[in-house]
Amino acid sequence: MTTPNIDLFDEVVKFPNGEALARYADLVGLDDVKKRVTDYLHLVADPACIDNWAKKHHRNGVAFARGLTALPRLVIFGGDVGTGKTALGETLGAAVAKTEKIPVTLFRLSLRVRGTGIVGEMTKLLGDAFAEVRGFSADRKRGRGQASGLALLLVDEADALAQSRSALHMHHEDRAGVNALIRGIDDITTGQLPIAVILCTNRAEAIDPAVCRRAVETFVFRRPDLAKCLQVLKTALNGAMFSGAQLHDIAEAMGPRDGRDYGYTYSDILQRFVPQLVLGAASADVPITFTNARDLAMSMQPTPPFRGSGS
Ligand SMILES: Nc1ncnc2c1ncn2[C@@H]1O[C@H](COP(=O)(O)OP(=O)(O)OP(=O)(O)O)[C@@H](O)[C@H]1O
Numbered sequence: 001m002t003t004p005n006i007d008l009f010d011e012v013v014k015f016p017n018g019e020a021l022a023r024y025a026d027l028v029g030l031d032d033v034k035k036r037v038t039d040y041l042h043l044v045a046d047p048a049c050i051d052n053w054a055k056k057h058h059r060n061g062v063a064f065a066r067g068l069t070a071l072p073r074l075v076i077f078g079g080d081v082g083t084g085k086t087a088l089g090e091t092l093g094a095a096v097a098k099t100e101k102i103p104v105t106l107f108r109l110s111l112r113v114r115g116t117g118i119v120g121e122m123t124k125l126l127g128d129a130f131a132e133v134r135g136f137s138a139d140r141k142r143g144r145g146q147a148s149g150l151a152l153l154l155v156d157e158a159d160a161l162a163q164s165r166s167a168l169h170m171h172h173e174d175r176a177g178v179n180a181l182i183r184g185i186d187d188i189t190t191g192q193l194p195i196a197v198i199l200c201t202n203r204a205e206a207i208d209p210a211v212c213r214r215a216v217e218t219f220v221f222r223r224p225d226l227a228k229c230l231q232v233l234k235t236a237l238n239g240a241m242f243s244g245a246q247l248h249d250i251a252e253a254m255g256p257r258d259g260r261d262y263g264y265t266y267s268d269i270l271q272r273f274v275p276q277l278v279l280g281a282a283s284a285d286v287p288i289t290f291t292n293a294r295d296l297a298m299s300m301q302p303t304p305p306f307r308g309s310g311s
């Protein structure tokens with residue numbers, strides 16, 4: 001079939017990249033996710049490390065180490081809005097390029113691959129996107145040795161593509177899209193190519209079970225608790241010279257309270273609270289004060305969590 005000429009990727013980003021590495025380091029409260037994902041990507045990029053480990057500790061071989069040779073090529077970033085899923089997906093490559101000392105390329109899949117509704121179009125576009133990343137990576141694989149480059153395929157807002165096929169009223173074209181996504185992931189896993197697919201969604205429960213079961217892990221991202229709120233505020237309001245007790249008061253105002261069972265997201269703090277605080281003070285031509293900051297934290301409403309059906 002002929003399909004309109006649609007860009008398959010929103011952007012293709014190459015790492016190392018110092019700016020992305022700094023953004024990665026600034027992401028708070030994700031140390032455990034960062035460690036586990038980078039450990040996983042180490043195995044994807046350098047499968048021999050598991051062979052070396054098995055040789056050292058289990059000379060007779062272990063069945064599960066053999067299983068790891070078919071390491072799944074998918075991770076899912078699920079959880080609340082504004083908690084760093086996209087930000088981590090976008091910057092992770094910088095950390096991996098640094099630790100693995102290999103180039104990493106991020107392909108950010110465009111949701112335009114959903115197509116225009118023509119039968120078979122989404123299947124073709126998704127297939128083309130996976131084929132392009134596979135083609136890019138084929139000659140970067142070095143058998144069981146360290147790959148000469150790693151590719152990350154970021155599928156943001158993945159529920160738009162990977163929604164459960166059991167959903168009522170699902171269009172057959174969307175079902176076909178999920179099938180194409182599963183096939184794409186399977187091809188990469190079978191070929192054990194140096195590629196990992198990262199799906200981001202705030203509706204992990206809506207993702208097709210067949211997609212979920214292909215993930216090596218589903219990470220759940222959460223809003224900051226009081227300590228993490230404080231950590232973000234300390235950096236963001238660094239120049240305002242607030243005392244520890246003042247910062248604590250501001251952070252507390254951002255938490256769940258007055259019958260509201262959720263507090264600020266990270267993006268509420270950094271992309272709404274801080275800009276409003278700065279703009280308010282700048283437009284009045286006055287310095288930022290504790291009273292202004294606390295009053296704003298009290299009055300600004302946090303973004304409500306996504307509470308879709310089933311969550
Ligand atoms: N854990 C975090 N630490 C520090 N800043 C964060 C964190 N999470 C999010 N932010 C800030 O909020 C911005 C938006 O976050 P991001 O787009 O990654 O959220 P998300 O989890 O993808 O949300 P959504 O589900 O709405 O897509 C980031 O660019 C960053 O500035």
Ligand SMILES: [Mg+2]
Pocket residue numbers: 085086087156157200
């Ligand atoms: Mg996002």
